[in-house]
Amino acid sequence: xxxxxxxxGPVTLSEEAFLTINCTYTATGYPSLFWYVQYPxxxxxxxxxxxxxxxxxxxxxxxxxxxxxxxxxxxxKGSVQVSxxxxxxxxxxxxxxxxxxxxxxxTLLTMNP
Amino acid sequence: xxxxxxxxxxxxxxxxxxxxxxCSPMKGHSHVYWYRQLPEEGLKFMVYLQxxxxxxxxxxxxxxxxxxxxxxxxxxxRIQQVVRGDSAAYFCASSSGTSGKNEQFFGPGTxxxxx
Numbered sequence: 248x249x250x251x252x253x254x255x256g257p258v259t260l261s262e263e264a265f266l267t268i269n270c271t272y273t274a275t276g277y278p279s280l281f282w283y284v285q286y287p288x289x290x291x292x293x294x295x296x297x298x299x300x301x302x303x304x305x306x307x308x309x310x311x312x313x314x315x316x317x318x319x320x321x322x323x324k325g326s327v328q329v330s331x332x333x334x335x336x337x338x339x340x341x342x343x344x345x346x347x348x349x350x351x352x353x354t355l356l357t358m359n360p
Numbered sequence: 361x362x363x364x365x366x367x368x369x370x371x372x373x374x375x376x377x378x379x380x381x382x383c384s385p386m387k388g389h390s391h392v393y394w395y396r397q398l399p400e401e402g403l404k405f406m407v408y409l410q411x412x413x414x415x416x417x418x419x420x421x422x423x424x425x426x427x428x429x430x431x432x433x434x435x436x437x438r439i440q441q442v443v444r445g446d447s448a449a450y451f452c453a454s455s456s457g458t459s460g461k462n463e464q465f466f467g468p469g470t471x472x473x474x475x
Contacts, residue, residue: 283466290364290451290466291403336403340464345408345416347393348453348464352402 249274249344253337253351261359266324268354270311270337273318278341280304280313280320281348285334294322294335329358362387364454364467365434372473373442381437381470385454392435393464394427397449409435442474 253270260266272278279298283291295304297313297320304311309324320337337351365384373379385392394406408416409429420427424442429435439446449471453464 290366290468291453292466293463296463346455346462347405347408347416347419348395348403349405350395350403 249278249339249341249349251337251339251349251351253335253354255352256334256355257357258354259357259359260327262329263326266322266327266331266356268322268335268337268356270320270322270351271318272320272337272339274339274341274349275343276341277315278339280311281338281340282309282311282320282322283336283338283350285336285353287333291336327356327358332356332358364452364465366450366452366467366470368470369468370471370473372475374475375443376441379439379442379446379472381439381450381452381472382434383437383452383454383467384434385452386456386465389454389456389465391455391457391462392429393453393455394435394437395451395453397451397469399448403451406437439472442472444474447472447474 250273281296282294284294295306297304300315302313311322334353336353338348340346392409395403397403405419407420407427424440426438449469451469453466455462455464
């Protein structure tokens, strides 16, 4: 079946530091890949997505590139802000599974005070 | 445009009671997905519905859980005879179609606490 593995947190950074959250996946066929963000007490918001190999999704300074050869979709941001503190989920959907989302366990990003 | 709406936001039930969770999809969306977020387990798919049809319920526990999405009104996730292990955040998401390019928009969730 489909699965998503992302680095465990928490990740603690100083403001303006570089962020990388690793995500790899297992799926049949050609899934679409997503990063969602969840702020405390809220639902999930789509951060960015990529629907085919070599696509780069980007939003609010975050980027991720769909790498089929390494089955990866790592999230990066060049300079994190305090407001980026949240839980980040990598996810995939595929036609073989009715496009339901399969999530990684989430990575908590916290900022050094 | 109103987003996906869920109510109640918080629900407290005693063991053995019933819990009903409601989800109103975004306007124009006819596809609804329910997910459960258990502590330390991330989000897990439960059920996928279109109007009046259950398309995929492979993530639903076989007993006590049911879901519907009637022609009129919200989608309902129903948990009968709740147990402490049902305590979780339940999220629904809606989309406009069945392509992987169709984004799923999430509601704010219902946080169920079973005493």
